Amino acid sequence: MPATLIDGKATAARMTAEIAEDAAAFQHATGIVPHLVAVLVGDDPASAVYVRNKQRACEKAGLKSTLHRLPAETTEIQLLELVEQLNADAAVHGILVQLPLPKHIREQVILDAVIPGKDVDCFHPHNVGLLVQGRPRFLPCTPAGCQRLLAEYKIETAGAQAVVLGRSEIVGKPMAMLLIQRGAVADATVTICHSRTRELASIVRQADILIAAIGKARFVTADMVKPGAVVIDVGINREGDKLVGDVDFEPVSQVASAITPVPGGVGPMTIATLLRNTLTAAQLTVG
Secondary structure (H helix, E strand, O other): OOOEEOOHHHHHHHHHHHHHHHHHHHHHHHOOOOEEEEEEEOOOHHHHHHHHHHHHHHHHHOOEEEEEEEOOOOOHHHHHHHHHHHHHOOOOOEEEEOOOOOOOOOHHHHHHHOOHHHOOOOOOHHHHHHHHOOOOOOOOHHHHHHHHHHHHOOOOOOOOEEEEEOOOOOOHHHHHHHHHOOOOOOOOEEEEEOOOOOOHHHHHOOOOEEEEOOOOOOOEOHHHOOOOOEEEEOOOEEEOOEEEOOEOHHHHHOOOOEEOOOOOOHHHHHHHHHHHHHHHHHHHHHO
16 A cells, blocks of 8 residues: 655645744734844855745745855855854844855854854754753754654654664754654654664664655665655755655655655755744744
């Protein structure tokens, strides 16, 4: 029986509507419009599309959005100066520095420069530490989007064997942290697999819930998936003019009980969570 399709696009639309309602109430009570500033360095076409989608989502949710577009030749010092200006601007609540940055700019230096209260991507060490302790200021956007999808489709996580395929700072590690916490849509037993994992396929095959975020097109094949498993595909890979995930969708959908598509799965949820974090950042300035 084909797997249930986990519709991230529809779920994100509902979430954006919730945020719009909350943002309108916040603005009515305080006169403050939550404001997200994006910084785009260079002319990477994929990054430009991502930023444009985020701006459109802000408009739908009633949030203010500003874009600083900088040339690829921008120096690290110049970018740091802009970040410092945005940190000091009380009218800016969230700062998003779009990745990847040009090779001559150290990403970690820039991400660390965004003050924790405006770090709506949840990349700053302070915010990561709070997440590990189970008391997050902001939720990491992609992992929290995955978690919301599990909640929307009533996937039981307590006691489940969850395998996170990938150990990135953006998805793999924070995804594991969310699933291992105490509480709703958590309490899972979590294994993180990566490029050095021995017997990787056999470990992945034990997963009741599989989060694929390894960055390799169609890496997860049907024989790697436990019958009835829930598969969340975080990967976005380009094959010609087509986008595919880290999961070989068609054959795996015949084995899994539920699966996210690419596109239309996790991607819209990442943006919706970014909007929620921006609203939270604005609320924290008055709370």
